[in-house]
Amino acid sequence: MNANLIEIFSSVQGEGRYVGCRQLFVRFEGCNLNCKYCDTENQAGTHPLCRVETFPGSRKFSDVINPLEPTEVAAYINRFLMELPHQAISLTGGEPLLHSPFLQELLPMVNARVMLETNGTLPDRLARIIDMVDIISMDIKLPQATGEEHWEEHRRFLEIARKKDAYVKLVVSGDIHMGDFQRALELVAEADPGILLILQPVTPLNGVKGALPEQMLELQQQALEVLGDVRIIPQTHRMMDQL
Numbered sequence: 001m002n003a004n005l006i007e008i009f010s011s012v013q014g015e016g017r018y019v020g021c022r023q024l025f026v027r028f029e030g031c032n033l034n035c036k037y038c039d040t041e042n043q044a045g046t047h048p049l050c051r052v053e054t055f056p057g058s059r060k061f062s063d064v065i066n067p068l069e070p071t072e073v074a075a076y077i078n079r080f081l082m083e084l085p086h087q088a089i090s091l092t093g094g095e096p097l098l099h100s101p102f103l104q105e106l107l108p109m110v111n112a113r114v115m116l117e118t119n120g121t122l123p124d125r126l127a128r129i130i131d132m133v134d135i136i137s138m139d140i141k142l143p144q145a146t147g148e149e150h151w152e153e154h155r156r157f158l159e160i161a162r163k164k165d166a167y168v169k170l171v172v173s174g175d176i177h178m179g180d181f182q183r184a185l186e187l188v189a190e191a192d193p194g195i196l197l198i199l200q201p202v203t204p205l206n207g208v209k210g211a212l213p214e215q216m217l218e219l220q221q222q223a224l225e226v227l228g229d230v231r232i233i234p235q236t237h238r239m240m241d242q243l
């Protein structure tokens with residue numbers, strides 16, 4: 001089982017609970033959603049080559065031909081880990097769970113903590129690899145971002161994910177629909193009111209309206225009425241000009 005990857009590189013985690021940690025990013029091609037604010041090339045079959053950093057943090061890359069085998073990717077990851085300690089490897093995308101059969105082969109060969117960055121809509125695929133994952137950064141996607149409802153998938157996903165070190169991330173735009181925001185809060189609170197919720201002000205792309213500072217405070221206040229730990233964290237890697 002091979003997979004198309006976009007890139008493998010070492011950088012700083014810019015979002016969520018582990019912001020600031022040095023991580024090794026493995027970015028998979030393709031996504032099952034099409035969010036308005038997407039900042040990644042999320043179409044399958046558009047990357048004949050994967051770029052691999054030559055040394056962790058060097059920002060120098062060499063190209064390798066897609067698709068890659070799990071043993072090849074494991075060799076790159078383990079070489080990076082030998083060269084520099086990383087807090088975790090981050091499986092990102094796109095949507096890495098689209099490649100769950102690949103991950104089932106890859107992850108037993110990797111000697112590191114594994115963080116999964118996911119849109120939280122593929123619970124059956126998560127169930128197949130949950131034992132090989134340590135940290136889960138799960139998005140809740142509001143219907144206005146994707147044009148679709150994913151409440152039931154999110155509910156089932158969170159039920160599985162919460163057995164691990166999991167937190168939920170919700171991207172907030174300036175025109176957020178409050179009914180959907182409330183529904184997202186209820187979904188998380190019903191699963192576990194102790195789960196960390198990150199409110200991430202959207203990086204305004206593709207005409208998406210940014211959220212105002214006072215609006216973010218109001219949303220955090222509302223979320224704190226039903227959840228114990230609610231933090232506002234933007235995409236910090238963009239501020240630092242990191243990858």
Ligand code: SF4
Pocket residue numbers: 031032033034035037038039040042093094095119
């Ligand atoms: S889930 Fe992530 S990668 Fe997929 S379209 Fe949305 S923002 Fe882009």
